[in-house]
Amino acid sequence: MSAQINLYERLADELGALIESRVFAPGDRLPSIRHLSQQKRLSISTVMQALRLLEDRGLVDARPQAGFYVRHRARNLAAVCDSHCTTLPTYVGINNLLMRVLRANKTPGALQLGLSWPPDELLPVKRLQQIMASTARRAPELLAQDGCFDTNEPHFVRQVTRRALDWGRIDPQEIIATNSCTEAISLALRAVAKPGDTVAIESPTYFVLLQLIESLGMKALEIPTDPKTGLSIDALELAMREGLVQACLLVPNVNNPLGSIMPEESKKRLAGLVSRYDIPLVEDDVYGDLCFMAERPWPVKAYDTSGHVLLCSSFSKVASPSLRAGYILAGRYTQEVAFLKNVSSGGNSVFIQAVLADYIGSSSYDNQVRRIRRTMTQRIARMSDAVSEFFPAECSVSAPQGGFVLWIALPEGADAMALHEQAIEHRIAFMPGPLFSASGRFGNCIRINCGNAWSSEVDHAVRCLGTLVRQSLDRVPLRPMAKLARAS
Numbered sequence: 001m002s003a004q005i006n007l008y009e010r011l012a013d014e015l016g017a018l019i020e021s022r023v024f025a026p027g028d029r030l031p032s033i034r035h036l037s038q039q040k041r042l043s044i045s046t047v048m049q050a051l052r053l054l055e056d057r058g059l060v061d062a063r064p065q066a067g068f069y070v071r072h073r074a075r076n077l078a079a080v081c082d083s084h085c086t087t088l089p090t091y092v093g094i095n096n097l098l099m100r101v102l103r104a105n106k107t108p109g110a111l112q113l114g115l116s117w118p119p120d121e122l123l124p125v126k127r128l129q130q131i132m133a134s135t136a137r138r139a140p141e142l143l144a145q146d147g148c149f150d151t152n153e154p155h156f157v158r159q160v161t162r163r164a165l166d167w168g169r170i171d172p173q174e175i176i177a178t179n180s181c182t183e184a185i186s187l188a189l190r191a192v193a194k195p196g197d198t199v200a201i202e203s204p205t206y207f208v209l210l211q212l213i214e215s216l217g218m219k220a221l222e223i224p225t226d227p228k229t230g231l232s233i234d235a236l237e238l239a240m241r242e243g244l245v246q247a248c249l250l251v252p253n254v255n256n257p258l259g260s261i262m263p264e265e266s267k268k269r270l271a272g273l274v275s276r277y278d279i280p281l282v283e284d285d286v287y288g289d290l291c292f293m294a295e296r297p298w299p300v301k302a303y304d305t306s307g308h309v310l311l312c313s314s315f316s317k318v319a320s321p322s323l324r325a326g327y328i329l330a331g332r333y334t335q336e337v338a339f340l341k342n343v344s345s346g347g348n349s350v351f352i353q354a355v356l357a358d359y360i361g362s363s364s365y366d367n368q369v370r371r372i373r374r375t376m377t378q379r380i381a382r383m384s385d386a387v388s389e390f391f392p393a394e395c396s397v398s399a400p401q402g403g404f405v406l407w408i409a410l411p412e413g414a415d416a417m418a419l420h421e422q423a424i425e426h427r428i429a430f431m432p433g434p435l436f437s438a439s440g441r442f443g444n445c446i447r448i449n450c451g452n453a454w455s456s457e458v459d460h461a462v463r464c465l466g467t468l469v470r471q472s473l474d475r476v477p478l479r480p481m482a483k484l485a486r487a488s
């Protein structure tokens, strides 16, 4: 019996080494069971046991009727969803650190892996130029006094309402145009919560959301978030039941940085919870159109029957980050949000809205969404494979379901801030993990952008980062990769 165990373990070790050295690369099919059995002179069942062991080790996947394939490292990211590890509500203080990192990332000549934008080459600049010129000619009054104190441009409201038909029917009366998704979220938070209140957020979450909470003197409660399925609804319900939360600020479709998408059942449950506990949910849906599946996932707003969900979005990720055009569907809080919008900025550019209305109302927008989805699916897979190749084997990588970024967990003990300093010296910019937490978690994680087309510069940068990580690990005693939840 023990000789047999040794045989299949030995075969698993042998194949594992070939995978590690990339003789079999991610996505490759391993030789068939019959072939391995003949080649190694082992029984079919011994080969099967070896392959199952490799599967348990996370190195291969069995595909029905097709054989065993080398797993993309991206799938190795450990689940972080431990509902017991919710931290306490805490005031946020990331702004100074964030400013320091952003300044460093602007070092001249640095390769930009720090953003969560599409690269310029993927943006529809020419089409927008044409629409701008024709709009200015057709409706010069939009550049004069007309509508200078208006928030909404009617054509824009119509097109946003039409686009929302992809997931439901919305009341155009609850739409308020904003300068970006960031402004929409800021208005929403101000409308539904006050200084000292606690806002439930995903952990990790996008640093600007933390910055907004910080700027408004609110507290954040980090809720465990799974790299695939998003926020733990059980943990959130517990916090709601205990009266810890006054508002939620979540990115259920394509969390930044994880790229997770909350399953539809969880969204339904979340909509029910916010209604039952009478707690507003500010939903950031800026990546909703940029998922990698054929159908756009619905937002929680699609299941909201009580008006507790304020959906915030913009056209920054698909059309133009520079136009700063967004909107909010404010539900039962529409009046408060409209008031805050009005006193904050007097109105919203009706010219820009008219331009975007033309763009999002045309098939150009659909083509653009398809183009970004297709390109980013390929670029993320390319970057993920490069990270698997050049980073130490103890690292793990997210498998985003949309967006532009990868989240990489280095082994515990690695220091993302120190790595960032070294990377900047090598002219490589990325975002270190602690910026995505209110309580200093994710000290061993980094976020990198995958939007750049593959080039020798990008290749060199990923190799260089991998080498820097390796060198830093040689200096500290290595502990094996554990749950991200405990990384801090």
Ligand SMILES: Cc1ncc(COP(=O)(O)O)c(C=O)c1O
Pocket: 116, 117, 180, 181, 182, 183, 206, 251, 256, 284, 286, 313, 314, 315, 316, 321, 324, 325, 326
């Ligand atoms: C989750 C999330 N929300 C909002 C934004 C910002 O969108 P906007 O440029 O429209 O303010 C970003 C940009 O990175 C983001 O990642």
